[in-house]
Amino acid sequence: MKLIFEKSAAGHRCAILPACDVEEYALSAELTREVAPKLPELNEQEISRHYTELNKRVHGVNCGFYPLGSCTMKYNPRIDEETAALPGFTQVHPLAPAHTVEGCKEALDTAKAYLCEITGMDDMTFQPAAGAHGEFTGVMLIKQYHDARGDSKRRKIIVPDSAHGTNPATAAMCGYDVVNIASAPNGCVDLEALKAVLGEDTAGLMLTNPNTVGIFDENILEITRLVHEAGGLCYYDGANLNAVMGVVRPGDMGFDCIHLNLHKTFATPHGGGGPGSGAVGCKAALAPYLPKADGIRVKSFHGNFLVVIKALTYLLTLGKEGVPEAAKNAVLNANYLQSKIKGTFTPAFDRICMHEFVLDLSNFKKETGVSALDVAKSLIDYGMHPPTMYFPLIVHEALMLEPTETESRETLDQAAEVFRKLFELAKTDPEYMHNAPHNAQIGRPDEVRAARTPVLRYSF
Numbered sequence: 452m453k454l455i456f457e458k459s460a461a462g463h464r465c466a467i468l469p470a471c472d473v474e475e476y477a478l479s480a481e482l483t484r485e486v487a488p489k490l491p492e493l494n495e496q497e498i499s500r501h502y503t504e505l506n507k508r509v510h511g512v513n514c515g516f517y518p519l520g521s522c523t524m525k526y527n528p529r530i531d532e533e534t535a536a537l538p539g540f541t542q543v544h545p546l547a548p549a550h551t552v553e554g555c556k557e558a559l560d561t562a563k564a565y566l567c568e569i570t571g572m573d574d575m576t577f578q579p580a581a582g583a584h585g586e587f588t589g590v591m592l593i594k595q596y597h598d599a600r601g602d603s604k605r606r607k608i609i610v611p612d613s614a615h616g617t618n619p620a621t622a623a624m625c626g627y628d629v630v631n632i633a634s635a636p637n638g639c640v641d642l643e644a645l646k647a648v649l650g651e652d653t654a655g656l657m658l659t660n661p662n663t664v665g666i667f668d669e670n671i672l673e674i675t676r677l678v679h680e681a682g683g684l685c686y687y688d689g690a691n692l693n694a695v696m697g698v699v700r701p702g703d704m705g706f707d708c709i710h711l712n713l714h715k716t717f718a719t720p721h722g723g724g725g726p727g728s729g730a731v732g733c734k735a736a737l738a739p740y741l742p743k744a745d746g747i748r749v750k751s752f753h754g755n756f757l758v759v760i761k762a763l764t765y766l767l768t769l770g771k772e773g774v775p776e777a778a779k780n781a782v783l784n785a786n787y788l789q790s791k792i793k794g795t796f797t798p799a800f801d802r803i804c805m806h807e808f809v810l811d812l813s814n815f816k817k818e819t820g821v822s823a824l825d826v827a828k829s830l831i832d833y834g835m836h837p838p839t840m841y842f843p844l845i846v847h848e849a850l851m852l853e854p855t856e857t858e859s860r861e862t863l864d865q866a867a868e869v870f871r872k873l874f875e876l877a878k879t880d881p882e883y884m885h886n887a888p889h890n891a892q893i894g895r896p897d898e899v900r901a902a903r904t905p906v907l908r909y910s911f
């Protein structure tokens with residue numbers, strides 16, 4: 452496909468501007484360019500076709516099944532885009548006098564009240580712009596809490612080895628020493644391993660529950676009790692709350708602080724780099740340290756306000772019954788798909804899962820030579836987005852699937868059938884799968900080169 456710069460032809464335009472009806476003003480030389488910027492020149496039709504062509508080359512939830520575990524594309528209803536586009540929300544200035552924007556203020560307060568109720572927290576900030584940013588804010592609250600009490604010997608944050616990579620990175624960014632603990636064979640926190648590292652130097656624990664292998668930790672109350680007993684605080688990574696929202700609350704599990712990815716669980720698409728919202732909730736003891744629009748800030752004003760409007764729309768659409776129903780259906784769909792695939796590929800943990808599950812293809816690879824990557828690439832030929840691959844790191848040859856609550860039984864049946872076909876194909880024609888995908892625009896890009904030396908600029 453040609454790049455937009457290659458399609459450019461001198462003089463092509465798509466703007467039809469009205470004739471200038473005011474006197475022309477010549478800018479002084481120091482304000483103007485010497486050479487015109489090298490912008491592509493296309494007419495409206497050409498531009499429209501260019502982006503439609505690009506659109507056809509990507510896979511999104513509008514194209515087909517997208518079971519990307521952990522960070523999947525959850526439900527992003529169109530109505531949320533409509534409310535977030537209302538002029539009353541888009542045409543406001545953050546410095547507008549408070550009495551002129553009371554509706555916006557009420558929307559923020561209502562969203563905060565609902566999300567505090569869902570998480571079991573006492574207060575919340577919408578400033579952080581992403582999950583990792585929320586983690587940073589949350590762990591800094593924990594640090595402030597200890598510092599304010601003069602408790603400066605607490606240097607360590609405990610992170611299980613199944614954690615999302617941002618958790619240890621956050622703890623390190625906040626100046627803590629990261630203590631990794633190995634998971635128990637069932638994928639949950641190993642209580643003995645936890646007890647062994649808890650002590651007077653423990654600042655806190657960062658945890659996801661259900662964890663990254665899709666399992667709800669049965670010992671959660673004991674875990675948070677042990678951390679509190681040692682004087683530490685408990686941080687909940689709530690990026691993906693869709694397994695438990697409206698059903699159980701992190702606050703009741705004993706957590707002191709939490710972040711939510713509104714751009715995962717609460718109706719904002721998270722692809723494409725933003726905008727997002729890593730809302731941070733906390734218990735009353737941490738609330739004094741929350742960033743404020745007119746105090747210490749981690750981002751300007753109220754964060755990405757329109758993302759909060761989408762979350763509020765989503766919550767109001769679903770209502771008190773709809774929120775837990777969405778969670779239960781997410782869990783039901785994941786278990787349905789897991790049980791349908793189980794006859795072929797092997798679950799890493801053969802038990803009831805929450806909103807996602809992990810397959811372990813290490814034996815399959817030994818027997819057939821076909822890897823998790825080969826299976827993921829082969830799924831593309833069937834119009835499916837690949838699952839999350841090689842994560843969490845504690846499972847080798849991992850494929851992590853999260854169907855979400857919005858997929859129909861028919862879609863899940865079709866997906867299970869595709870998995871069955873690939874399971875058989877691996878035995879008869881592994882070579883074909885090593886070279887998959889065969890029908891996609893792009894086959895197997897050099898991922899290391901793409902990550903290390905990305906070419907993001909057009910050189911004329």
Ligand SMILES: *Cc1c(COP(=O)(O)O)cnc(C)c1O
Nearest residue numbers: 521522581582583615617688690
């Ligand atoms: C996505 C995710 C994050 C990080 O969120 P970003 O918005 O990408 O910074 C953290 N933890 C978990 C469990 C996640 O799935």
